[in-house]
Amino acid sequence: MQILHPVACGLAFLAFLATLGSSVIGTLFASALAALAWLVALVVMVTDFVAWGIVRDKVNGGAAGAAARFDTAIWCVLAAVVALFFASFAVLFSCCGQRRSRSAARMSRAKAEPGMATQRRRFWQRRERY
Helix, strand or coil: CCCHHHHHHHHHHHHHHHHCCCCHHHHHHHHHHHHHHHHHHHHHHHHHHHHHHHHHHHHHCCCCCCCCCCCHHHHHHHHHHHHHHHHHHHHHHHHHHHHHHHHHHHHHHHHHCCCCCCCCCCHHHCCCCC
């Protein structure tokens, strides 16, 4: 199961690379890749918590006086899972935001071109032409 740690890291890195300079389809692919990385990281986190919980119970129950506890590494895995969860949604919503800004830019260009429908004039701009 320890092989899943670098697999999740590699998938997250590939999702990051897919978001750089991608179009709408590329962003959707990157979002799906980030969601897959999140699922793998979630499996990693669950197996880490279960395995370490079993080891902790064995160590703390012994007569040697040793103590085991959840420490920094396992909480870093939890933080990575939470970050991947939010990142997959951020990438997905950036796709929608890019499309909206492109359509707004297209509409403003269409209004500026001659021969298109004239823009409504405000009351202070309405005067007779000589």
